[in-house]
Every structure is written in structure tokens, then in C-alpha cells.
Amino acid sequence: MSRFERIRGRLRRAYEAGRDSVRAGRETPPDVAEPAKVASPAAPGPAAPPTATVVGAEPPADLHNSTSSRDDADVPHALRIAAAWSWRLIVIGIVFWALLKLVGTISIVIIPVAVALLLSALLAPAVGWLLRARLPRSLATAVVLVAGLAAVIGTLTLVVNEFIKGVPELTAKSTQGLQQIQEWLKTGPLHLSDNDLDRYLEETQQWVNNNTERFTSGALSTAATLAEVLTGAVLVLFATFFFLRDGNLIWRFLVRLLPVAARWKVDDAGRASWATLVAYVRATVLVAFIDAVGIGTFLVIFDIPFAFPLAALVFLGAFIPIVGATLSGGVAVLVALVDSGPVTALIILGVVIGVQQVEGHILQPLIMGRAVAIHPLAVIIGLAAGVVLAGITGALVAVPLIAVLNTAVRRLAARSVPDTPPDAVVVASRAP
Structure with missing residues (x-):
């Protein structure tokens, strides 16, 4: 065998040995840590890797993903959560207070709108x-x-x-x-x-x-x-x-x-809220008309004066849920008491209560449906807040506002993606 062939054989063996070592390194799992190397003044070398275990050293304190220092880690987790909620609620309260002050300042514009x-x-x-x-x-x-x-x-x-x-x-x-x-x-x-x-x-x-x-x-x-x-x-x-x-x-x-990413979501919530407002107003007008006709008919039958004005008062009062129609019906009962005596007044009172029961248990669920269904407690609280903030106008606007906000929050909280608007332009991306 010539010298050239021996040199070529050595190079081939060296190449194969290097290739085997590279393959072995690739096949080694990443979670297997190499043994720690200890550096000394006599034999300087690289420091120990982070995964090395050093005998005699205290383990580092575990830091939560939400903490940025050792001081935060020493604070109990429940206290950190409570503090985070507290300052956020304070900011929301300040913003809400500022909005109320602004609304009170420009109420002469907001109420007509x-x-x-x-x-x-x-x-x-x-x-x-x-x-x-x-x-x-x-x-x-x-x-x-x-x-x-x-x-x-x-x-x-x-x-x-x-x-x-x-x-x-x-x-x-x-x-x-x-x-x-x-x-x-x-x-x-x-x-x-x-x-x-x-x-x-x-x-x-x-x-x-x-x-x-x-x-x-x-x-x-x-x-x-x-x-x-x-x-x-x-x-x-x-x-x-x-x-x-x-x-x-x-x-x-x-x-x-609004930002592009939020437009479709807000547009869907806004249009759904408008549909809810339209349904609420139309249903309220229909219910108010039925109340006025029912009570007005009995006022005419018993020959109570001001039958038409009292029916109109009942119609207007029905726009304030629960309270309005009851108060307007009470006025009709007082007029009947003064004009025709207690017996007729008791009959009119029974008519008013019967109409209210039919409205609350049949007309409201049937006409308004589940789209604008609001819990009575929310209605009472909204009416009270509206009266305190803006009087009669606040009472008129409170319940529709609650219905609109209810629909908007439900749509914004839903995870479904709104339908693509008909005028949207969809641009297809090229494949890489």
C-alpha cells in the first residue's frame, strides 16, 4: 500500500469519526444537562451553566411571572391581586365620576340628543x-x-x-x-x-x-x-x-x-344595540297604547270626566316602566273618587291593577321578547338613578339605556366573529 493510500484512509476514518460524534450530539435530548465544570485559579475555565447544581449554595427564590423583584415575590399572592384590583377600580371610579360631572355640565345638550x-x-x-x-x-x-x-x-x-x-x-x-x-x-x-x-x-x-x-x-x-x-x-x-x-x-x-382591529366588533355591537332600542321603543308604544285604551274604555263606561286626558296620561306614563302607568292610573282613581264616589273608584282601581298585571305578565314578554328582557331589579335601580340624576327625563331614558348597554356588552363579550360587511374588500395574501 502506497503512502498516499494510507493518508487517504486516515482522512476518511477521521471524517467518519467526526460525523458520528455530530450525529450523537444531535440525538442527545435537550433536557439532559452536561456535568458542571468547576473553574479554579489554577485551571481557569467557563462558569457553571444555569442548570448546574452547586453543592452548598442556597437555591434561588422562585419568582412569579407577574413579579419583577424579590420584594414583589415576598408579598402574598392574594394581596398582590387585591392591590391590582384596587387601583384599577379607583381609576375606573375616577373616570366614571368625571363622566358624570361632564354629563351634568352639558345636560342641556345630552338630554335633547x-x-x-x-x-x-x-x-x-x-x-x-x-x-x-x-x-x-x-x-x-x-x-x-x-x-x-x-x-x-x-x-x-x-x-x-x-x-x-x-x-x-x-x-x-x-x-x-x-x-x-x-x-x-x-x-x-x-x-x-x-x-x-x-x-x-x-x-x-x-x-x-x-x-x-x-x-x-x-x-x-x-x-x-x-x-x-x-x-x-x-x-x-x-x-x-x-x-x-x-x-x-x-x-x-x-x-x-377606532383602531382597525376593533371596528368590526364595535360595529356589530352598535347595530345590535340600535335594533334593541328600536324594538324597545316600538314595544313600549304598543304596550302604552293598549294600557291607555283599556283604562280609557272603563273610564268612558263609568262616565268619569276627563276620560280622554286621563287615557293620554296613562299612555305617557307607560313609557316609565312599572312606576309610570301605576301613578297615572292612580290619578284616574282619584278623579273617579271625587266624581262618582268610593265604589266606582274601587272598580277603576281594580281595572288599573288588572291592566298592569296583563301588561307585566303577558304583553311585555310577548311583545318585547327576550331581546330586550331586563331584570326588574335592574329596572328599579335604573329608574331611581335616572330620577336622581335627571328627573323625569332621566326616568324616561334610564331603561332604554340599560337595554342598549346590556345588548352591547353581550355582543362585545361574545367570542363569535361578526359577519363580513358587504362593502368590505378582502385581499388574499400570497403563499410563501
């Missing part, structure tokens, strides 16, 4: 019908708005005329009713004497005299706010018109202000 949204939800189906009849959008909106104003003004005119016509008769019967009440107080279970009645009447008259200034100042303040009421009415009209005509464009503009 909220009323305009409710009117838009009520009139939007009529605008849709006219649009399907090929009318221009502006003309369809104007026709619906003018028709709605005519209906409201006509109803108020009838109510005022009926009230003016029946005031003299009711005044005469009120005197008779008060005399009957006085006789009942004397001969009834209370057995009050004439001196007791006179004393109570004097105390009542004294209380009225002492509070005359308060009543007068309230009337003056009401007169002073007449300009604000007129301004709010004009704002309601303009806002309703533009919501009906350009509501979709306004919503798209607001959605485009």
Missing part, C-alpha cells in the same frame, strides 16, 4: 317604508317628522280642550266629594270631631302659606327656564331629522375613528 335618539328609533321604520317606496331620503325624513309633530300637537290640543271643558263640572263635584270625605271622617272608623277637622284644615292652610314663597320661586325658575326648554325642543327636532336621514353615515364615521 337622548330624546332625539328615542324618537329616531320610533320613526325609523316609517322612514324605511317611504324609502322602499322610492322617495328621496330627505323628503321621506321630512314627511315622517312633520306627520309625527302633527300627531303630537293634535293630541295635546284635544287633551287641553277636554280638560278646559270638564274643569267646571269637576270643580263642583270636587266640593261634593270633599264634603263626603268629611262626613266619612266623622262617622267612619276615625271618628274625628269638628274641632279636629278644623285644626287639621288650619295646619294645612298654614303650611301652604309658609311654602308660598317656595312655590312662587319654583314658578319663576320654571319661567326662567322656558328659553332652555325651547332651545332643547329645537335641538330635538334637528337632531331627530339628521339621525333619521344620516344616522348610518354618522355611525360609520364614528366607527372609523
